[in-house]
Every structure is written in structure tokens, then in C-alpha cells.
Amino acid sequence: MKKLNFSYHMQLTFEYPVRDHHFTLRCFPPNDARQQILTESIEIYPKQYSSTQTDSFGNRCIYGTASWEHNYFAADVNGQAVIDKDKNITEDAYKTGLFRYYTELTRPGEGIMGFYNKIKRSGHPLETAKHFMDKLFENFVYEQGATNISTTAEEAFLLGKGVCQDYAHILISLCRLEKLPCRYVAGMMTGEGATHAWAEVFDNGVWHPLDPTHNRLVDDTYIKISSGRDAKDCTINQGVFIGGGKQKQEVKVTVEEIL
């Protein structure tokens, strides 16, 4: 069990002012069996009208509309969480079926299917998923800039390199080929940098989090922000607006253990 301080900062800067900006933010760590949020403060700019809700995956959202012109859009979330990796996130098996089916981002093509056929073997679901993670780690290279947020699992696999989102998507695609329920998790881990992503595999009534980017089980140093079928379901900042021109997004995440 660890106690962590976290801070998430996002700023979207527009070349020209925007108006009628509708947004939905998904950057608020939830309470679940493994993590408890002790304190939390949220600031959003511009805050003209906003409201909260929980989406179909249980993710907390803040949505709203900023109708007057603004040059940037920012969200700051700071808080403290207690993470206990020994607690289990449980669910009824028959309700997890929807995580067994492909989405646009996780549909395997010939590349992933060929890889799957080469590495598949029989075993318990969790062991199989860990085996896939091992093999993926051996055959995939971490490299920033090779892929982007809309790169599919298959495209990333064929490139042979990518970032945490791509690792997670490929692992999900492999698990779904095996008919294992598997979901995408967006989150943060200790240190400074960007957000992180991993996957959870369902086995025997429990969701097991695996971090394919580091080829290890998720432990007390990770904070979950949201989960869904793929990265699209976990979009942190979604918006439509008028104007804007070029946009620049900065994200800064800091997570430190409180000793």
C-alpha cells in the first residue's frame, strides 16, 4: 500500500481565439477497490458552465460549454490517493463480454493474427495474457513520435514501435483474439512526464492490470484515471469549437510517493 500525491496539468493553446467550445474532460481518478482518493482539487479554465457525470464505463467526467472567446483551455487536477495493489477489482463474468469484441483501434489485421498464431498456447487466461505481454515486449520497441493517438493496434504492430497506448492496444487485440475480456486503462505512474496507459485482463472474477510497456504487473505506483474498450473511450479532453487554427497541447503529470 502506498500513498501518492498526484498532479495533472493540461493546457490547450489556440493560434486564434475559439468560441462555442463544448468540452468533456475525463481526467479525474476514480475510487475503486484498489485506489482511494483522499483529497482532490479541480480547476478548469474557462469555466463558464460545467457539470459532472459518470459515463458508461464508470469514468468521472466534467463537461460544459465556454461560449465566449478564449485563447487557451486548461485543466488542473491535484490530489492524494492511497493505492493497494493487493485489493481486487471484481465483476460478474457475464457482464464483461463487451470487452471481448474488437473496436476500430483494436481490430487485428494479418500482422497481429500472424503473431498470435506464432505465440499462442494453452493455459489459464491470466498466464496467457502475461505470456502475450512477454512476447510483445520482446518484439516491440518503445519510441515516441512513430505513432499518434489514432494509430490502430495493427498499424503500430506493423511499424514495430510505438508508445504505451500502442503496447496496450496490441495486448488488448491479442487477448481478444483469445476471447479474453480485456480493457484499456489510462492513468499515471510515479515520476514526471505524460499520462500512461496499460490494460486489464479479466480472469476468474477479477480484473488484473498489466503494464505491457514495462512488461510487469501494475503495482502501487500507478493511479488509474479511466478505463474503456480502447484509448478512444478514455479520451482525456474532447471538444468541439469554432475557430482556433493550429493547436498546441501540453500535458504534465507528476506523481510522488508520500513517505
Added chain:
Amino acid sequence: MAADGLYKYSEQINELLARYGVKFGIYKNNVFKEQLFPFDTIPRIIEKAEFDCLERGLKQRVTALNEFIKDIYSDKKIIRDGVVPEEFVYSGSGYLVQCEGVCPPKGVYTHISGIDLVQGEDKNWYILEDNLRIPSGASYPMIARDICRRSSPATFEKYHIEDNRNYAKLLRRTMDYVNTGGHTVILSPGRYNAAYFEHSYLAEQTGAHLVTGSELTVENDRLYFIDYSGKKEQVGAVYRRISDEYLDPMNFNKESVIGIPHIYDIYRKGNVALINAPGNGVADDKGIYYFVPKMVKYYLNEEPILQNAPTYLPYYEKDMKYVLDNIDTLVLKDVAEAGGYGVVFGSKMTKTEKEEFIALLKREPRRFIAQEVIDFLDIDIYDDGEIVPRKADLRAFVLMADEPLVWKSGLTRFSRDPDSFIVNSSQGGGFKDTWVLS
């Protein structure tokens, strides 16, 4: 018999229908064209006792469909109990993950259903498909009846026919039942939509405002209609005639410019009714159709009153074998298509087409259903002054208010081509009034 009085007004009635704008817009090769929807004056006549039976069966079917949708987006008991394989739910085009855990006002998902039936040579009625998303067509027999009554009042004195002009009242009752407080509006994508006539006619008949997306806005978790002076009035029910994916760019297709940002967020909170409920297409997928009689038994513990056309699911090995052995006598339907597209008759395929189709079927068994070709009971139409038999179906309308209501009429569509079984308006068919005798 009954057409005698009406036939001589045929030309006049069709002229009036055209003048009122009874048209069907279609896109062909990317060009928008409005075509007339030809009306045949010979009505389809259904006896009271026969319709009473249809009515009971339709109420039962739509009640079960509504229960199914509610279950799928919450407890999923029917999956847990192995009655419907999850694959048919989650890989169907109608399943929307955004609807998980969302309960619409009063638990109604199927406010307006268009159930397509055909009558066989054996006089039995068979369900061909359930249309739950945005079924259109009620306005055509409504206005045709109105014009027929004016053209030949004597005909309607002579026969005891249920008045079908009450559809607007039934619809209003359905919309009012789920209204969360405020105005009722009909949301149309605009005049280039195939069913724009219907949108405007139903608005006029029910007293609802006809609006487009740009006239609605979400503020403080409520939906408002912005009137011509800029004043905002709260809206409690939206009979939306735009499909789920275009409803809200923040929750569905983000490219949509005809939707209303955040309308789905406030619907999720119960602050507005969307008619029909988003995601209800999970129950009208052609693959799910096979399971509807099973749903009736599962949710209502009753025997289904209305039968499906005999259907096979190649997903099941036994059915696959039957389909391969009997392909020449079957009609094959792609579950992802609608509007009469993606339908092929085994008997009409060439040898190569059949081989290609079988290969595809084996690769994607879930994508197809196969049905016995029903010998439709032909009904008479006037074609250039001659009475000729043609294939026809019946779209019955079921509305779900505090109880299911069946409209005592319906849209009878027929194929003008003597060799065709496909009656869809988008493929050039015509329509008739449907008289239910009282």
C-alpha cells in the same frame, strides 16, 4: 369491392398527395432527387377479428423487445442465462456502448416501432422485421385517408372502418408520457432528408415544434429551444428523426453538425426524453430477429402470438448445414444492411455468385441470416386501369405510452414490378391505405 368509389378519383388523389408534398427523397449516384410515392386506391382490408389477433401479438412482441433492450443495457440476464449469445449483441451494429447503464425516462426504449409483416398464401401473418430506430411511414396512410375521405365521402359511409387519423393523438400521448417537463419538439435533419414530409406533417398534426439541431441548446443541464426572438424555452421531449450517431458530437460521431452537443449527457441524467431511445437498434438487428420469439418466452413467460418467417442462423452449425444444402430455396440477408439492400435469393444467383457467397458465408457466418421464401399472398393493385396482383407487406405501428398502443391502420407497401418481392419505398414501390374494419 370497396375500391369502386375511390378508383375514379385516383388521379385526383395522387395529384393532391403530390401537392401536399408526399414525396420520398432519395440519393442516387450522389444526386438528391425527390420522387413521388405512388398511391393505389384499392385498400388493404383487414377484418376486425384478424386485426385483434395481430394487435395482441404486436403488443406482446414490442413489450418483449423493450424488456430486452432494458436488460441488455443493465443486468444482461438474457446473456447470463444463455438465451441470446453475447456475440449477437456486442458485434451487432445497433449496440451502443454509450447506452450502458443509462435508463431512459419511464424505462421506455421503443416509443415508436414499425413492425413489418407479410401475409402468406396460407393466410398466416409472419413478422419480416422489427424497425425500432426511426421507423417512418405513418404519415402516408394518414394523409391518404384524409384525402380519400374528401374525394369520396360515400365510400366511408358505406363501410365501417376504424378512423386512422388518430395517429397524431396516439403519438402525442406517447411523447407526453415520457416528457420530463417542457415543450415537445420533432428534430429533423432538414428538408433533404428522405422523410422530411413526414417530419413536418407529424409536427403539424401533433402540435409539436419542428426544429433542426441549431435551434436547440444545452444549458445548465437542461435542453432549450431558442425561438425566433432569441428567447429560450425548456424542452422535455425530443422526437428525433436523426440517427443515434449524429445526435450528439460529444458522445457519438464527433463530425456531426446536425446534432446538439451534450444532449446525450443530460439525457443520461434523465433531464430530457429522446424518442426513440438511443441504442434501441440492438434489438432490431437482423441477427437478433431470430431470437425475438425466445425473448417473448423469456421475459413474459408467454407463447409468441405472432410468428417469424422460418429463419436459420448459419452461426449455428446445424443451421449452416441446412443453409448450404437448401440454398436455392432460401433468401439470404446481410444483417448489417437495411432498406431492401443486402438481400439475395439463392435461386437467382449464378454459379460463380453462389460460390463467392458461400465462401463469404463460411468466413463470416454471423453476418447472414437465411429465411424460407414465403409465398406472399398477392394483393390487387390498379396498373394502367387493369387490376393486377402484386407482392405487398404491411408496416404496423406500435406506440409505447403507459401501455402499448397499436394503430388500427398501417402502411401497406407494394412492389410495382411483378417479379419483385422487394417493396421498400427507397426502391421505387408504391403504397396503399390499410383499412381495419370495426
